[in-house]
Amino acid sequence: MNQATYDFIVVGAGSAGCVLANRLTENGKYRVLLLEAGPQDRYLWIHIPIGYGKTMFHKVYNWGFYTEPEATTNHRKIYWPRGRGLGGSSSINGLIFVRGQQQDYDHWESLGNRGWGWKDVLPYFIRSEHNTRGASAYHGADGPLWCSDIGEPHELMEAIIRGANELGVPRNDDFNGATQEGVGYYQLFTRNGWRCSTASAYLRPAVKRANLRVETDALVTRVLFDGRRAVGVRYQQGGRSLEARAAGEVILAAGAIQSPQLLQLSGIGEGRFLASMGVPVVRDLPGVGNNLSDHLQLRVMYKVAKPITTNDDLRTLSGRARIGLKWLLFRKGPLAMGINQGGMFARILPESASPDIQFHFATLSADLAGARPHPWSGCTFSVCQLRPESRGTVMIRSRDAQEPPAIRPNYLSAEADRRCAVEALKFTRRLAAAQPLAPYLVQEYRPGAQVRTDEELLEFARQYGATIFHPSGTCKMGSDPAAVVDQRLRVNGIAGLRVADCSVMPTLVSGNTNAPVVMIAEKASALILEDAAMQ
Ligand SMILES: Cc1cc2nc3c(=O)[nH]c(=O)nc-3n(C[C@H](O)[C@H](O)[C@H](O)COP(=O)(O)OP(=O)(O)OC[C@H]3O[C@@H](n4cnc5c(N)ncnc54)[C@H](O)[C@@H]3O)c2cc1C
Secondary structure, eight states, X not given: OOXXXXXXXXXXXXXXXXXXXXXXXXXXXOOEEEEOSSOOSOOHHHHSGGGHXXXXXXXXXXXXXXXXXBGGGTTBOOEEOOBOSTTGGGGTSOOBOOOOOHHHHHHHHHTTOTTOSHHHHHHHHHHHEEETTOOOSSOOSSSXXXXXXXXXXXXXXXXXXXXXXXXXXXXXXXXXXSOOOEEEEOEESEETTEEOOHIIIIIHHHTTOTTEEEEOSEEEEEEEEETTEEEEEEEEETTEEEEEEEEEEEEEOSHHHHHHHHHHXXXXXXXXXXXXXXXOOSEEOTTTTOOBBOOEEEEEEEEESSSOSHXXXXXXXXXXXXXXXXXXXXXXXXXXXXXXXXXXXXXOSTTOSSOOEEEEEESOOBSSTTSOBOSSOEEEEEEEESSOOOOBEEEOSSSOTTSOOEEEOOTTOXXXXXXXXXXXXXXXXXXXXXXXXXXXXXXXXXXXXTOOSHXXXXXXXXXXXXXXXXXXXXXXXXXXXXXXXXXXXXXXXOBTEEEOSGGGOSSOOSSOSHHHHHHHHHHHHHHHHHHHHHO
């Protein structure tokens, strides 16, 4: 195979990039180069679900970004993990399978994005999915991405479900079925107790194909142009600067932070801003890096009366040996689960027609998500607003591709978001006070009983709110002046260049983002192949 010219070059082997690499090489007609800045995914803790705690602050497998200090969150720099290496963030994420609400996609369509309504995207969700429950009107059983039940009820989780029922929230055994509203256990991206990243689901089966070349430790620094056509990329690997040419297209799948960064470094972005950075302007596209949207999680933690939490399992050598053995023998138990076991989608604002908050329930507690668990029995009720109105930015600081861009999420800047944060915290307390939880929850550790008024609750959100890892929207799809890509994900005004990852979401989906990104990449692959067949 000619090493320098390809039909398609995919930048980033994350959730989206691995899907694209597989689907674009499937028919054998096209030569594809997949470039990934990070390494192979050979670290064992990537593949064992509870390894989430080990990769959260890992220096190699995690980009470990920080946001800029902002007044809305008390001038804190907030930690933003992002996966680095094959599988990208799907190799380090919390494994929770949620697609969002049907209304999210119908909303995208109502914004002018034809082909992205719920009826249009459902077939791509189904195509991607291997659900261990089997196929149904909402689920696939033949796709590469495994979604499995946790399969083990937990005493505390059962009490939470009964508590939520008392507040009028029904049990829901399928958040990806007919309706999202309700409380229950999550399904996880696991296959027989192992993490099912997109690298293992999509890339591994494709990697032996003669028409796919995968390069790791290859940081793309620029898209190369011939006029207004993308013709290749420049990348750094092993201390060398290399170039690869694309006869067809360059597809950016570097994620919601680095796809806009790469566009800006390549001269696509707001013209005056690029000029101020010393970047020659290829296309003045003001939307690049704007419209950043994320879910802000508020983690309410409790001390638990019984030693039944994962804190207890992990505290002692015998506990660790027991759960280790359980995983080795049966591929079950806390090691097979990541951190969060159950969830809830509920409605708290009067104006909301569908659930506006999501809970992640963990039978574990730690001061920071993914950090060392507390030395006492503890649990966490993490709550986030599903459709925040606050918008932020991702902007380069220099022409150096190695330098992380400035990330400004601007959390809690919208009035509705502040109101939702306060109401969400009050609702969490009502849940904790429900009778079925009385035997379990002994003390609210954080925020703590001293935090009482609405002002104090909002101050807690400003002081402790953190990301639940769903940045999106920074190269948004649409037809308005702020849009970066069109409904076929082509960069506006540039030939041969698309973006296909979390950054193209016009609005953030009401849930976790891995399954939606996989769907976006499945659909993007179909669009790319369709267009290539017309050439
Ligand atoms: C800690 C954490 C927990 C999460 N938990 C969940 C969860 O439980 N459920 C869920 O659904 N979602 C979860 N998410 C979110 C979800 O995983 C992401 O939204 C999704 O993986 C994003 O996919 P992506 O393809 O847009 O980007 P990524 O998967 O981040 O992929 C981008 C890839 O591009 C590479 N790259 C970047 N820049 C360059 C460059 N210049 N050159 C070459 N390569 C480059 C990166 O190294 C990376 O591999 C979580 C995310 C994190 C970080």
